Amino acid sequence: MEIENSHAYFIGDIGSWSERTEVHKAAYLGQVSQLQHLIQSGASVNVVAVDSITPLHEACVRGQAQCVRLLLEAGAQVDARNVDGSTPLCEASSAGSLECVKILLDHGAKANPALTSRTASPLHEACMGGNSDCVKLLVATGASLEAYDLYYGTPLHVACVNKKTDCVKVLLNAGAKVNSARFHETPLHHAAKNMQLEMIETLVVFGANIHARDQQDRKPVDYTTPGSPSATCLKFYETTPMSLQQLSRLAVRKRLGTSALKVIGQLDIPKLIISFLCYQ
Template sequence: RKKGRRMEIENSRPYFFGDIGCWAERTEVHKTASLGQASQLEQLIQTGASVNMVAVDSITPLHEACLHGQTKCVQLLLEAGAQVDARNVDGSTPLCDACSAGSLECVKLLLQYGAKTNPALTSRTASPLHEACMGGNSECVKLLISMGASLEAYDLYYGTPLHVACANEHTNCVKELLNAGAKVNAARLHETPLHHAAKSMSVEMIEILVEFGANIYARDQHNRKPVDYTTPGSPSAACLQSYEASPLSLQQLSRLAVRKTLGTRALNVVVQLDIPKLIISYLCYQ
């Protein structure tokens, strides 16, 4: 009981960079956690091995386990008092690594133990939501959003999570972010998610973004519109040119009006209930 109380106190302490364990080469705990050798890891813990020992790059055994999606080892480490929000030399937390690996179970465990969905960003790291979008892990994206992850977390290099999802052509992640209310016209150096979609030549992604109100006339730092990044004569170029030549349809205008007036959650209810488009249009113009 005393041991459990001690672990509870240790887990409640705030983490400060470099305040756990001692500097060391990669330990046996690191190795077993990385390889998913749960029984060996359990033995090491029982014989007193430190679960918070940091290697020269500030990586803890928990980082290793999360990066390789070793759920059982993650659980053992957390139960033994591993610092859930420890940062490595790049500023990444175990939650960032779990999201990068696309391990939904590891992400769930970390969140259960109080991992921060919005750790303070540094110039060298992205948020867990950025990492999930980078890897196209839409289930992790959905879970993080439900736990309050910031949709507009801004990374100096990547921009917002929506920028990352579009740049890496992960359409399902784009849908999750937009349905949750991500700003479709967020800009990094004047570059919008639609610019990324145009560069990737993804017609589906272009259509989704425009449906959610993306500005087809937005110009980036090079004074170029999204259509300027498409190949002439390609389906993506034809798609954007069609939008430029024609006004938005009643359905598109209705969708935008409902989102603006009722909010994202209300719109999701409308869509899930499959209310006829005629009724939606009627509501928008009252």
């Protein structure tokens, strides 16, 4: 069993085994007793490998919640950055470990660490992996919906590029800007390229501009296969005006922005209207 675990540890790592300490190894493999023994023996919980990966990074990559808690309680730096600028919260969000994300946030991890040319935010990472529960928690903690990654754009762009419809819904309902653009390319362009019918419908209902043109002067429908469900859907929206009801909902949501869900729930109006405004 130990051989199998050690082999798993090698896969996808940067550098070789010798570059990591026993603390790194125990954290990665979830060996709680061993990690506790090492800490009690005076081993540093903030020791870094050649690639600046800390034991806390290692534990988060594998979603080893017990090790994450143990390391933090022993003084591990919650926002340590590896060579790519990623924090443990980025790693936990990417891994989809809701428990690790909760523990890190409870210990003061920044939901919005400063981005670099090589770094995505924890919210970007959660969207990339389609981890909608982590997305919900990060958004509730104040993660920026418009954090901008140089490669993809906003978290909404990332969710659309990676075909993560559940994450798209969470972001939009939280108030993410549906028509944010990277080089004139909107989330709807990505949804159309990926032929994601449900995602396309969701984006349009939240106010996506079906006529938006990217740097190639192409509309979302231009990226679909003629006659496909996605193309038919976009063609329908291009030729059918929005209802007054839908226009009113978009106007209210735009006015309220990211506070929409909280404010709408407090309005003294029929529950049916509240449900409509909240896309329930």
